[in-house]
Amino acid sequence: MVILNPEMDERQVAPNLDKFLKVITNDGGTIDNVDIWGRRRLAYEIQKKTEGIYAVVNFTATSDATQELDRQLKLNESIMRTKVLRAEEAIAMVAAEKVRADEKAARKAARPAKAKQDA
Structure with missing residues (x-):
């Protein structure tokens, strides 16, 4: 890059x-x-x-x-x-970033559901 x-x-x-x-x-x-x-x-x-x-x-x-x-x-x-970066390192970095993004999206999606339960 x-x-x-x-x-x-x-x-x-x-x-x-x-x-x-x-x-x-x-x-x-x-x-x-x-x-x-x-x-x-x-x-x-x-x-x-x-x-x-x-x-x-x-x-x-x-x-x-x-x-x-x-x-x-x-x-x-x-x-x-x-x-x-070597190709293997770059692929691993992209995969790790995707996992982080998926986890963040899951946490964000869970917040409104938790707010409804509390209400």
């Missing part, structure tokens, strides 16, 4: 990412999917900015190519944050 500076034009995001992703393809890796989420509100300020442009890239590459990609992303001033 990459969070880019919100001052960047959203049409420039894909070409900008392609420059970095050449590290992966030049090393024999593959880019499986590039999903640009667009401008989103940040959970907390980063570099005095409250928004960022999110992009999620799924790729297959060697460890060395992944480290080089991460290094180059961190050196670029238009990149505010990066997070590289």
Whole structure:
């Protein structure tokens, strides 16, 4: 995942990412999917900015190519944050987040039922 500076034009995001992703393809890796989420509100300020442009890239590459990609992303001033995860870790994180969301929805649904019982 990459969070880019919100001052960047959203049409420039894909070409900008392609420059970095050449590290992966030049090393024999593959880019499986590039999903640009667009401008989103940040959970907390980063570099005095409250928004960022999110992009999620799924790729297959060697460890060395992944480290080089991460290094180059961190050196670029238009990149505010990066997070590289193995696919297994990302799937586990998504599953855990879904469980939390389901539990929260169940608690929320149970509140009105409890209020009716108390009345």
